Amino acid sequence: MQNPLLQLDAVSCAYGDSNVVQELSFHVNKGDIACLLGPSGCGKTTTLRAIAGFEPIHLGHIYLDGVEVSTPAHRLPPEKRKLGMVFQDYALFPHLTIWENVCFGLRKSSTQQRKYTADKVLELVGLEQYRQRYPHELSGGQQQRVALARALAPEPNLILLDEPFSNLDVDLRRRLSLEVRDIIKAQGTTALLVTHDQEEAFAMSDKVGVMSDGYLQQWDTPYTIYHEPLNRFVANFIGLGHFIRGKALSPELVDTEIGVIRGDRAYPWLKDSPVDILLRPDDILPDIDSELQAEVLQKTFTGASMLFKLKLPTGSIIEALFPSHNDFEVGEHVGIRLEADHLVAFPAPTQ
Numbered sequence: 001m002q003n004p005l006l007q008l009d010a011v012s013c014a015y016g017d018s019n020v021v022q023e024l025s026f027h028v029n030k031g032d033i034a035c036l037l038g039p040s041g042c043g044k045t046t047t048l049r050a051i052a053g054f055e056p057i058h059l060g061h062i063y064l065d066g067v068e069v070s071t072p073a074h075r076l077p078p079e080k081r082k083l084g085m086v087f088q089d090y091a092l093f094p095h096l097t098i099w100e101n102v103c104f105g106l107r108k109s110s111t112q113q114r115k116y117t118a119d120k121v122l123e124l125v126g127l128e129q130y131r132q133r134y135p136h137e138l139s140g141g142q143q144q145r146v147a148l149a150r151a152l153a154p155e156p157n158l159i160l161l162d163e164p165f166s167n168l169d170v171d172l173r174r175r176l177s178l179e180v181r182d183i184i185k186a187q188g189t190t191a192l193l194v195t196h197d198q199e200e201a202f203a204m205s206d207k208v209g210v211m212s213d214g215y216l217q218q219w220d221t222p223y224t225i226y227h228e229p230l231n232r233f234v235a236n237f238i239g240l241g242h243f244i245r246g247k248a249l250s251p252e253l254v255d256t257e258i259g260v261i262r263g264d265r266a267y268p269w270l271k272d273s274p275v276d277i278l279l280r281p282d283d284i285l286p287d288i289d290s291e292l293q294a295e296v297l298q299k300t301f302t303g304a305s306m307l308f309k310l311k312l313p314t315g316s317i318i319e320a321l322f323p324s325h326n327d328f329e330v331g332e333h334v335g336i337r338l339e340a341d342h343l344v345a346f347p348a349p350t351q
């Protein structure tokens with residue numbers, strides 16, 4: 001196993017009597033970008049602040065590069081943790097030029113080393129020509145790139161990014177998140193990002209942790225989080241999808257309203273027990289030869305794709321995402337088939 005750069009072992013945090021982070025355990029390998037994703041108030045920022053050393057922990061242990069930095073009894077101060085931080089509001093010094101902002105964390109280096117490093121990181125973020133400007137003379141996206149350059153300059157072990165793109169408009173945040181991912185990867189730095197934007201989390205991260213109410217619900221690759229959610233919270237919070245009811249025929253086979261579906265992992269079902277199968281919109285394909293016909297209730301053009309709301313013959317509603325040249329009309333019946341490489345099913349709630 002690789003050495004984790006960051007490891008949390010059953011970490012809990014509280015404000016007064018209120019537990020906001022509960023028994024959190026995960027690790028981030030060197031060079032990976034990981035992300036904590038979850039609804040507002042689920043404890044993402046508190047976790048990030050505990051890792052940075054700004055918040056105490058009530059239970060558990062935090063390790064950075066194999067060194068224990070936080071226990072309930074002891075906390076290594078933030079400045080000794082070799083971390084870089086990037087915040088939502090950029091937090092640049094307004095009275096310092098871009099160059100001086102980037103040099104700020106390099107005060108202990110020689111003049112020559114400072115110049116070399118500041119030039120290098122400003123070039124890395126594509127802003128070398130703006131070095132004499134002040135922050136207010138740059139756009140929001142450029143300011144955030146300066147904030148990243150400033151955080152990367154002292155070559156931290158770990159970069160923590162707290163909602164770094166949430167002040168930017170949608171197009172820019174999409175573009176900048178990919179740029180930032182590539183810059184962090186080019187530097188070989190390990191990073192932990194906090195966001196509530198799923199698309200951003202998926203596009204940037206090697207590993208994603210989905211949190212709710214202080215608990216980590218799942219920690220895995222973006223692909224697995226999307227296609228193999230461990231529980232209903234993750235299934236519902238991530239992406240679009242609908243459940244259809246089925247009946248277990250065996251640990252792998254479920255009889256559903258769209259036919260018998262075979263899973264690639266065995267579930268410990270009782271035979272004939274009711275289960276709910278998750279159908280993602282991209283699991284449904286148009287198929288003119290299919291006997292299974294669904295009625296188009298609604299269509300939404302999203303650019304590359306068209307999102308259809310479909311009614312199955314049994315009355316159940318599902319959604320399907322087809323390439324947008326499949327322009328079926330509302331009221332039309334279309335042949336569909338299921339093409340999912342993973343069957344995700346949960347026991348149906350008992351009435």
Ligand SMILES: Nc1ncnc2c1ncn2[C@@H]1O[C@H](COP(=O)(O)OP(=O)(O)OP(=O)(O)O)[C@@H](O)[C@H]1O
Nearest residue numbers: 015020038039040041042043044045046047195196
């Ligand atoms: N300083 C504080 N004192 C008391 N309660 C706090 C404090 N900071 C945060 N909380 C509470 O702790 C819980 C977790 O907050 P946290 O900021 O970690 O959530 P988050 O997932 O980052 O949310 P958001 O996405 O809205 O930033 C929330 O219920 C919040 O109200």
